[in-house]
Amino acid sequence: MTASGHLGEPVLEIRDLCVDYGVGKKAVRAITDATLTLHRGEVLGLAGESGSGKSTLAYALTRLLRAPGVITGGQVLFHSRPQGSDTTRTVDLLAAGVEELRVVRWSELSVVFQSAMHALNPVARIDAQLTDMLKVHRRKMTAEQRKERAIELLRMVGITSDRLLSYPHELSGGMRQRVMIAMALALEPQVVLMDEPTTALDVVTQREILEELMQLRQRLGFAVIFITHDLSLLIELADSIAIMYAGRIVERGGAQELFHSPRHPYTLGLINSFPALHGEKVRMEGIPGSPPALTSLPGGCAFHPRCTFALDRCSEEIPVLQRPVADSDGTERTAACWLQTDGQTVPQQLALPASAKLPAPRGEAAGAELPEPDGSIK
Amino acid sequence: MTTPTTETTPRVVHGPKRPGTPALEARNLTKHFPVHQFRGRQVVHAVEDISLALPEGTVTAVVGESGSGKSTLARLLTQLITPTSGELLLDGKPVGTSARERRAYTSQVHLVLQDPFSSLNGVHSVRYHLERPLKLHRKPGRGELDALAKSLLERVALSPAENYIDKFPHELSGGQRQRVAIARGLAVQPRVLLADEPVSMLDVSIRLGVLNLLDDLRERERLAILYVTHDIASARYLADTVVVMYAGQVVESGPATQITDSPAHPYTQLLLSAAPDPSRTEPVELRGRGAPPSLVDPPSGCRFHPRCPFAMAVCKETAPPALPAGGDQVAACWLLSPDHAPTTAADATPSATDE
Ligand SMILES: Nc1ncnc2c1ncn2[C@@H]1O[C@H](COP(=O)(O)OP(=O)(O)OP(=O)(O)O)[C@@H](O)[C@H]1O
Ligand SMILES: Nc1ncnc2c1ncn2[C@@H]1O[C@H](COP(=O)(O)OP(=O)(O)OP(=O)(O)O)[C@@H](O)[C@H]1O
Ligand code: SF4
Ligand SMILES: [Mg+2]
Numbered sequence: 001m002t003a004s005g006h007l008g009e010p011v012l013e014i015r016d017l018c019v020d021y022g023v024g025k026k027a028v029r030a031i032t033d034a035t036l037t038l039h040r041g042e043v044l045g046l047a048g049e050s051g052s053g054k055s056t057l058a059y060a061l062t063r064l065l066r067a068p069g070v071i072t073g074g075q076v077l078f079h080s081r082p083q084g085s086d087t088t089r090t091v092d093l094l095a096a097g098v099e100e101l102r103v104v105r106w107s108e109l110s111v112v113f114q115s116a117m118h119a120l121n122p123v124a125r126i127d128a129q130l131t132d133m134l135k136v137h138r139r140k141m142t143a144e145q146r147k148e149r150a151i152e153l154l155r156m157v158g159i160t161s162d163r164l165l166s167y168p169h170e171l172s173g174g175m176r177q178r179v180m181i182a183m184a185l186a187l188e189p190q191v192v193l194m195d196e197p198t199t200a201l202d203v204v205t206q207r208e209i210l211e212e213l214m215q216l217r218q219r220l221g222f223a224v225i226f227i228t229h230d231l232s233l234l235i236e237l238a239d240s241i242a243i244m245y246a247g248r249i250v251e252r253g254g255a256q257e258l259f260h261s262p263r264h265p266y267t268l269g270l271i272n273s274f275p276a277l278h279g280e281k282v283r284m285e286g287i288p289g290s291p292p293a294l295t296s297l298p299g300g301c302a303f304h305p306r307c308t309f310a311l312d313r314c315s316e317e318i319p320v321l322q323r324p325v326a327d328s329d330g331t332e333r334t335a336a337c338w339l340q341t342d343g344q345t346v347p348q349q350l351a352l353p354a355s356a357k358l359p360a361p362r363g364e365a366a367g368a369e370l371p372e373p374d375g376s377i378k
Numbered sequence: 379m380t381t382p383t384t385e386t387t388p389r390v391v392h393g394p395k396r397p398g399t400p401a402l403e404a405r406n407l408t409k410h411f412p413v414h415q416f417r418g419r420q421v422v423h424a425v426e427d428i429s430l431a432l433p434e435g436t437v438t439a440v441v442g443e444s445g446s447g448k449s450t451l452a453r454l455l456t457q458l459i460t461p462t463s464g465e466l467l468l469d470g471k472p473v474g475t476s477a478r479e480r481r482a483y484t485s486q487v488h489l490v491l492q493d494p495f496s497s498l499n500g501v502h503s504v505r506y507h508l509e510r511p512l513k514l515h516r517k518p519g520r521g522e523l524d525a526l527a528k529s530l531l532e533r534v535a536l537s538p539a540e541n542y543i544d545k546f547p548h549e550l551s552g553g554q555r556q557r558v559a560i561a562r563g564l565a566v567q568p569r570v571l572l573a574d575e576p577v578s579m580l581d582v583s584i585r586l587g588v589l590n591l592l593d594d595l596r597e598r599e600r601l602a603i604l605y606v607t608h609d610i611a612s613a614r615y616l617a618d619t620v621v622v623m624y625a626g627q628v629v630e631s632g633p634a635t636q637i638t639d640s641p642a643h644p645y646t647q648l649l650l651s652a653a654p655d656p657s658r659t660e661p662v663e664l665r666g667r668g669a670p671p672s673l674v675d676p677p678s679g680c681r682f683h684p685r686c687p688f689a690m691a692v693c694k695e696t697a698p699p700a701l702p703a704g705g706d707q708v709a710a711c712w713l714l715s716p717d718h719a720p721t722t723a724a725d726a727t728p729s730a731t732d733e
């Protein structure tokens with residue numbers, strides 16, 4: 001794991017991204033002013049409940065958003081440093097032309113979507129899906145090299161070469177997800193975006209796939225944006241986490257800090273929605289009410305009707321993301337909550353010291369320097 | 379080449395231990411689904427010889443991976459499907475098969491389904507959904523119906539009931555719909571509630587509300603509840619007893635916290651080590667990778683043996699009986715048998731993989 005402080009330089013910067021569904025009077029704002037930075041080699045988790053805009057954000061930043069979705073503002077700066085190169089080229093993905101996008105997508109920034117069944121071609125054998133992709137993007141490779149590379153990629157994600165000639169429907173859900181991951185890594189991208197890649201799988205399969213992914217990241221050095229509604233999984237997996245609610249990022253911080261010292265009442269509520277596997281059984285209350293529809297968002301802080309700490313101000317003014325009062329100057333943490341502004345008495349649960357418990361070193365990765373993105377797959 | 383169990387072991391009944399007659403008891407339930415394959419007729423061994431007692435005022439959780447037979451077990455308990463063998467006892471009395479007896483049974487044992495979107499009919503109001511079963515089962519007087527329907531809503535914490543009773547399903551959130559589905563189940567005054575993944579399609583932040591409601595119904599109305607889930611943390615949270623299924627069989631059962639704190643069966647240990655756990659500080663060591671076996675031709679002996687890191691010669695030959703694992707915990711694993719367990723202390727107990 002990349003402990004905070006060991007972060008590489010930014011590889012993807014999302015600034016003030018706004019997305020609507022529909023145009024004109026019927027337009028509904030789905031993402032408002034999303035700002036996020038992904039560093040080289042980092043796993044950035046994006047959590048939030050259904051409808052909070054996680055997938056919309058993912059589609060928008062890769063420019064795969066389909067109508068009626070419309071990007072209405074913002075920038076997505078991709079600081080590309082292709083393999084072996086030491087110069088960085090910055091592209092605004094939202095302003096990029098079709099050809100430029102084509103180069104970036106897959107080979108530099110790849111995507112694994114929620115349902116592999118839909119993403120794989122049902123009538124092509126899996127070896128062909130991989131070699132076809134290599135044919136398009138790696139024109140210099142010979143057929144023999146493509147075949148070898150396909151075998152190697154599948155081995156990397158734990159699929160033996162005897163499954164190479166299978167069709168997608170002949171594979172289990174877990175194996176299809178692995179094929180998707182192999183395809184996403186085929187061109188050695190710098191950023192991999194994963195939208196609920198393991199949600200439909202059993203926990204054992206999920207764990208196996210995530211283990212492989214983390215090992216590969218260690219070896220190849222790509223950064224990951226990992227989207228899920230399972231915050232408990234994300235806390236284990238991610239270096240840092242952004243929490244979304246009703247189309248806005250409401251809190252952002254290191255995974256362990258966020259877990260041990262949440263600053264936004266919604267984050268606190270989410271953490272208290274996952275029963276623990278250890279310790280004494282205590283009654284937990286989750287979060288009262290239910291998430292709002294985008295078409296009828298409450299005024300002010302969209303969370304205020306469900307918030308047990310809400311102030312008068314919360315129903316009137318929209319809070320902006322800023323450093324919480326409890327945190328010192330140097331921190332990267334931000335929360336969009338009126339409680340966390342100067343002059344407020346912050347409820348004790350939302351003012352726990354950030355450094356209460358730092359993550360114990362995990363695996364060999366702990367403290368190690370980040371691999372350079374030119375690590376070869378061999 | 380399956381070798382039948384040679385020892386005749388007493389039938390082990392899983393579920394919370396309580397004095398008196400359980401509300402619902404299942405004895406040696408087995409379900410084999412016929413499947414037609416090119417080699418002729420074969421069967422899916424979906425549920426194999428499960429005995430379960432559900433006392434009133436308790437929650438029993440059934441956990442296991444996809445395809446382990448959890449839903450089949452729940453459907454057998456509702457009599458939605460006929461068992462290949464085995465019997466059901468309601469309040470200690472065998473359940474008959476006549477139409478009248480079946481109808482009586484359905485009003486006592488109610489199934490709540492996973493999907494709160496499809497389990498309610500979009501063209502009907504909440505009132506219709508509640509009044510219909512009330513009329514059929516309770517035959518209330520003219521003036522009573524409205525009050526009864528509203529009291530059902532209050533019982534599932536949809537209050538004040540006037541705000542909800544004339545709404546249509548699309549006007550409710552997922553959690554509210556699931557509450558209406560549960561309220562409809564309560565209309566027939568069941569003794570037993572079977573909930574098959576009742577929260578897995580709901581938003582994370584509202585799941586606990588529904589789980590807490592089930593807990594309240596257990597407490598207040600003394601219902602016997604079966605909670606089917608693949609989420610072992612929520613099973614621990616809600617249930618008195620956890621029953622772990624693997625490939626159609628119960629591999630372990632016992633008091634909920636005991637199962638999660640000291641799992642005895644290697645499969646339970648695998649499930650727990652794979653479950654997300656934010657407080658985990660050590661990297662996970664998965665022992666028993668791979669996937670569950672085919673249920674058309676399940677492995678001989680212990681069905682977990684091809685994946686089991688501790689498998690011994692006997693595991694392949696003979697299916698292990700449920701053996702005591704301390705307290706009310708039992709596990710079907712040869713490691714617990716003094717005749718078969720390895721002798722060195724270090725190997726004797728497969729320690730939990732993530733402590
Ligand atoms: N094609 C569309 N037209 C109109 N609204 C849409 C469309 N697609 C998504 N939305 C709305 O945008 C919001 C965000 O949806 P999105 O799919 O991004 O959520 P999500 O966080 O990924 O949820 P989930 O966890 O369910 O995948 C939702 O309220 C959804 O109803
Ligand atoms: N009607 C049927 N005909 C044939 N096989 C069936 C039938 N119903 C279930 N099965 C099989 O029985 C086994 C157990 O299925 P079941 O639905 O009970 O599993 P489950 O534990 O509920 O899984 P999940 O977690 O995916 O819901 C599976 O192999 C399934 O394919
Ligand atoms: S009986 Fe044998 S194979 Fe089965 S779980 Fe126990 S040790 Fe493993
Ligand atoms: Mg989504």
Ligand SMILES: [Mg+2]
Pocket residue numbers: 448449450
């Ligand atoms: Mg099921």
